[in-house]
């Protein structure tokens with residue numbers, strides 16, 4: 001893999017396309033020299049009689065006109081090919097990169113998402129990929145193509161008159177030096193700009209997410225000062241970047257174009273000394289006016305390329321973060337065992353030396369005070385995170401050795417916060433099993449008591465739910481998630497007491513749906529209300545990350561420990577109901 005391919009995170013196809021784009025762009029640049037050469041030749045035909053005497057050769061001029069038309073057609077064809085090869089290929093490649101990032105994200109452990117927020121990842125996938133897109137389409141191919149064209153023109157001019165050619169290019173190294181020396185300053189500013197954009201998009205997202213609070217507390221936009229500040233900072237740094245780039249580019253451009261003056265001056269001396277004739281000198285000067293455009297384009301593209309690292313560093317961090325690996329294993333049964341499991345999200349252990357067995361086909365309830373680690377245990381069993389000490393096995397196999405996807409095929413979740421996608425009801429339920437037919441989806445929806453409310457929607461199962469299904473009630477969302485789980489028909493069900501915040505009518509429907517879902521399955525249930533767990537086969541009582549006690553409801557009540565205490569507190573609070 002070449003350094004450029006590595007630096008730009010290009011796929012093999014993307015790199016091959018980039019090489020084709022550079023070639024196509026070079027062809028266009030060379031083709032564009034043709035009409036110019038024809039113009040110079042026509043000019044020379046017209047001027048020759050004035051300088052050397054004689055008459056204008058009209059047949060030559062008409063032939064050159066014909067050549068001009070042919071060269072214009074060639075330019076058109078080359079530009080069309082160039083456009084196809086550069087822009088279309090770069091859009092394809094950035095699409096591939098976005099999919100690659102999405103695919104990689106899916107395989108990353110959840111602790112990666114603890115350190116990144118949503119807007120940073122969105123920026124990674126959208127803005128950084130767009131910057132790469134523009135590097136691939138409008139920076140790298142023109143940079144290399146212009147480099148080749150300028151070198152060829154330089155050789156041509158040197159053949160014509162090496163002394164004048166030297167005058168033309170004498171300012172080029174100085175212009176390059178200015179851009180090169182300014183690179184650190186530009187890079188720092190560019191980094192600040194990228195950070196400011198990130199902070200601003202973070203603030204915009206927070207502002208939109210907090211709209212309910214902003215409205216309910218009567219806060220106007222200007223009161224949301226963090227957003228104000230972030231947008232102002234972004235504006236300021238954008239102006240600074242433009243000013244800095246503008247100053248360096250115009251200085252480089254000014255020094256570069258001083259080469260025309262030097263060439264005219266030296267040309268005039270050579271003319272007076274009789275070392276060059278007037279007509280060749282005029283032709284030379286005409287060609288010189290064309291050379292600085294591509295060199296300036298190289299300088300502009302070079303400064304974008306020098307900031308390549310800033311654009312790619314976040315993408316590099318993301319794509320080089322090791323994914324959760326493992327083999328696509330099958331397990332002989334669904335017995336789950338935790339042995340001496342210890343886990344910390346950051347520094348402090350939140351699960352401490354927990355060991356327990358969850359036999360296949362049993363119902364296990366996880367209970368304990370808030371923050372005791374119930375959700376964490378269920379997420380560790382699903383391998384959202386890897387444990388730091390001890391191990392978790394399913395069917396005797398360490399889940400660390402199992403590919404997350406194959407482990408996930410044994411599990412279904414029903415959590416309180418249901419995620420729905422901006423898609424039809426049918427497709428939202430089908431997520432449980434992408435291969436399910438419409439009839440199977442509808443059967444699962446019926447079993448989860450969704451059918452009735454779905455049919456009342458404007459387009460029934462084809463109704464688009466909108467952003468996270470905001471038009472549905474909590475109970476309806478829950479039932480859709482149960483329909484998904486029913487469709488998946490996984491042998492292990494993880495339930496986060498799903499009915500906690502529902503009204504009685506919805507609670508009955510959801511409970512009935514859950515009863516169908518858990519039939520004959522291995523169930524792990526996070527319970528906040530202890531009256532819902534009295535029939536569980538075993539209850540694991542967690543206290544500050546430790547397994548304080550376990551047993552059936554009756555056994556635990558007899559122990560007179562934490563469970564007994566929590567149960568009584570809840571019974572009493574039920575009596576307080578207003």
Ligand SMILES: Nc1ncnc2c1ncn2[C@@H]1O[C@H](COP(=O)(O)OP(=O)(O)OP(=O)(O)O)[C@@H](O)[C@H]1O
Nearest residue numbers: 114345346350368369370371372373374375376377
């Ligand atoms: N993503 C996270 N990053 C860092 N700390 C976390 C994260 N999720 C949970 N914690 C911390 O881990 C501890 C256990 O949290 P967990 O959610 O597992 O408890 P819980 O018993 O399910 O709580 P609750 O009943 O309130 O839902 C808590 O101290 C919590 O603050």
